[in-house]
Structure formats: C-alpha cells, structure tokens
Amino acid sequence: MIPKLKHAGKNFLLLAGPCVIEGESMAFDIAEKIATICDRLEIPFVFKGSYRKANRSRIDSFTGIGDEKALSILKAVGEKFNIPTVTDIHSASEAALAAKYVDVLQIPAFLCRQTDLLVAAAETGKVVNIKKGQFLSAESMQFAVGKVRDAGNDHVMLTERGTTFGYQDLVVDYRGIPVMKANNCPVIMDITHSLQQPNQTSGVTGGKPELIETIAKAAMAVGADGIFIETHPNPAVAKSDGANMLKLDLLEDLLTKLVKLKQVVDQL
Numbered sequence: 526m527i528p529k530l531k532h533a534g535k536n537f538l539l540l541a542g543p544c545v546i547e548g549e550s551m552a553f554d555i556a557e558k559i560a561t562i563c564d565r566l567e568i569p570f571v572f573k574g575s576y577r578k579a580n581r582s583r584i585d586s587f588t589g590i591g592d593e594k595a596l597s598i599l600k601a602v603g604e605k606f607n608i609p610t611v612t613d614i615h616s617a618s619e620a621a622l623a624a625k626y627v628d629v630l631q632i633p634a635f636l637c638r639q640t641d642l643l644v645a646a647a648e649t650g651k652v653v654n655i656k657k658g659q660f661l662s663a664e665s666m667q668f669a670v671g672k673v674r675d676a677g678n679d680h681v682m683l684t685e686r687g688t689t690f691g692y693q694d695l696v697v698d699y700r701g702i703p704v705m706k707a708n709n710c711p712v713i714m715d716i717t718h719s720l721q722q723p724n725q726t727s728g729v730t731g732g733k734p735e736l737i738e739t740i741a742k743a744a745m746a747v748g749a750d751g752i753f754i755e756t757h758p759n760p761a762v763a764k765s766d767g768a769n770m771l772k773l774d775l776l777e778d779l780l781t782k783l784v785k786l787k788q789v790v791d792q793l
Contacts, residue, residue: 526652526680527569527571527609527628527629527652528609528628529603529607529608529609529628530569530570530571530608530609531563531564531569531570531607531608532563532564532567532568532569532570533569534569535567535568535569536566536567536568536569536784536787537568537569537745537749537750537751537752537783537787538568538569538571538711538713538750538751538752539559539563539568539569539570539571539751539752539753539754539780540571540573540611540629540654540713540751540752540753540754541559541570541571541572541573541753541754541755541756541776542555542556542559542572542573542574542755542756543555543573543574543755543756543757543763543770544574544575544578544755544757544763544764544765544766544767544770545574545575545576545577545578545587545588545589545595545764545765545766546574546575546576546589546590546595546598546599547590547763547764548590548598549598549601551758552574552598552599552602553601553602553605554758555572555756555757555758555773556572556602556605556606556608557606558773558776559572559756559776560572560606560608562776562777562780563780566780566781566784568780568784570608571608571609571610571611571628571629572599572602572603572606572608572609572610572611573610573611573612573631573753573755574595574598574599574602574610574612575589575595575612575613575765576589576592576595576596576599576612576613576623576626577589577592577595577613577615578765579613579615579633580615580633580635586765587764587765592622596612596622596623596625596626596627597626599612599626599627600626600627603627603628609627609628609629610626610627610628610629611627611628611629611630611631611654612626612627612629612630612631613631613632613633614630614631614632614642614645614646615633615636615642616642617639617641617642617644617645618645620642620645620646620648620649621645621649624649624650624651627651628651628652629651629652629653629654629682630646630649630651630652630653630654631653631654631655631656631684632646632653632654632655632656632669633656634656634657634658634659634686634718635658635659637655637656637657637658637661637666637669638658638661638669640672643655643669643672643673643676644672644673644676646673646678647672647673647674647676647677647678647681648676648677648678650678650680651680652680652681652682653673653678653680653681653682654681654682654683654684654713655669655670655673655681655682655683655684656683656684656686656715656718657683657684657685657686657701657705659686659687659688659689659695660688660689661688662701663685663698663700663701663702663704663705664704666683666705666708667708669683670683670708670710681710682710682711682712682713682750682751683705683708683710683711683712683713684712684713684714684715684753685697685701685702685705685712685713685714685715685719685744685749686715686718686719686753687715687718687719687720687721693722693723693731694722695718695719695720695721695722695723697714697719697740697743699743699744699747702714702744702747702748702749703747703748706748706750711750711751712749712750712751713749713750713751713752713753714740714741714744714749714751714752714753715752715753716737716740716741716744716752716753716754716771717732717734717737717753717754717755717756717766717769717770717771718753718755718766718769719740720732720733720734720736720737720740720769721766721768721769722768722769731768731769732766732768732769732770733769734760734768734769734770734771734772737754737771737779738779738782741754741779741783742782742783742786745783745786745787745790746786746790748790752783754771754776754779755769755770755771756770756771756772756773756776757770757771757772757773758772758773758774759772760772
C-alpha cells in the first residue's frame, strides 16, 4: 500500500521523525539513524516530518522554514534513503502540492471531520493517514474512513492519539484500537502526541515523555498495527512539541523491546 516500504509485513509499521522540518541536515541525520535501526530490526519505516505547523498555541510559535523548502527536504530524504515519507496537510488546497513530494498524506486530529480536506487528500491517490480527533469516539471514525473511500481511495489508515481529558490532559482508551480496526484498515498508535498536556497557561504544550514506553507497550499488547513517534536528537531545543518527544538516542532500545513484545503477542 505504501510505496518504497521495506520489510512490509515483517513487523509493526513505524512512522517516526521530527515534529517539524527544521533543516536539511537535521532531517537527514534523524532519517539515517532511524532507517539504520529499522533495517536491523526489520521494521517497516515511514519518515515523518511536518512541513508547516498550522496549529500552534501562540502566534509567535515556530511554524516552519517555508512550505516548498520543507517539502523539498522531505522529498530528498525519501530519495536519499529510499524510504517513504509522510506529512500533514491542513486545507484542501494543500493536498495536491504535498502529494508531489511525499508518499502519505496525514490529516491532523483537529481536522479529521473536514470533508473537503479528506476528499482532496483521497483524490491525490496517496495513502491517507487520518488521526482520530481528541473529541471523537473510535466508533465515529468510520465516517472519516468512508469519506476517503467514497472519493475512490481505499488506501487509508487511522491513528489513535488520545482523547481530551479535562482541559489540560489526554487519556488513551485502548478499546478504540480494535474498534477502529473493524474498519478494515491499519490502526496506528501515536505514542508521543497522546502524552501531550495541551492548553497550558504558558502557551507552550507540556508532555510526559517518561511514559512513552508504557503507551507503546500497551499499544502492542492490544494489537496496534503500527506506532507513531516524534523524535529529535535534543528535544529540549526542538522548535515544536519538544516536551513530549522521544530523545533519538533512546529510540533503538524502545524499538528492540517492542519487537520482542510483538513476537510474544503474535503467538497468543
């Protein structure tokens, strides 16, 4: 379903990379390290990077280095390492542009009900990854899937990323993973975004990265088809979502554990 995907079917799918493309050197370094780990562990890997961050708490927050510049870096990463890439789109007009550069178009959680956005993404023919809205039930995501399929595209995935709990926290309801899998599409667990603490009074989103392994292991245990992780060499200086990202040096150990866990789960 995803072009250039190596090791397909051998393991869980991994969507991983920085929150936002900050520059070519950083993107290449992260992609190379993850690709090397995934080749060793035989994990199918899609490099993730947002070319623009349209949803920020404050107007002075970093949004990107320029759309076409960032998209060109994503394309270059895919070509250099022969791996598929994924990025978010925020409006129907962006779908055709982004589709020229990446292999998977991702619909942000806050926008998963936007019919024109879903249809535009579907009409590119690319794989469409829809993040479940923090405000929606798992059952309701059947309608988002239906919009993509009704537009003539059966290449769709769903991603769980937690449900709003109070005003400044999220909780993962793992019952939603088998519910969404009933739509006959892969279901991904977004590990790092489900550990966000949004709407902080400082205007900067918080997070609980110390629970990344806990959320990831639970996702494997309940049958998630893949995981989504944002990672950075130094999250403390990342230009977006640093509070909930995984430090890149910790990724290999986590993935090694998850591979072992999946092997056990598959035997049950």
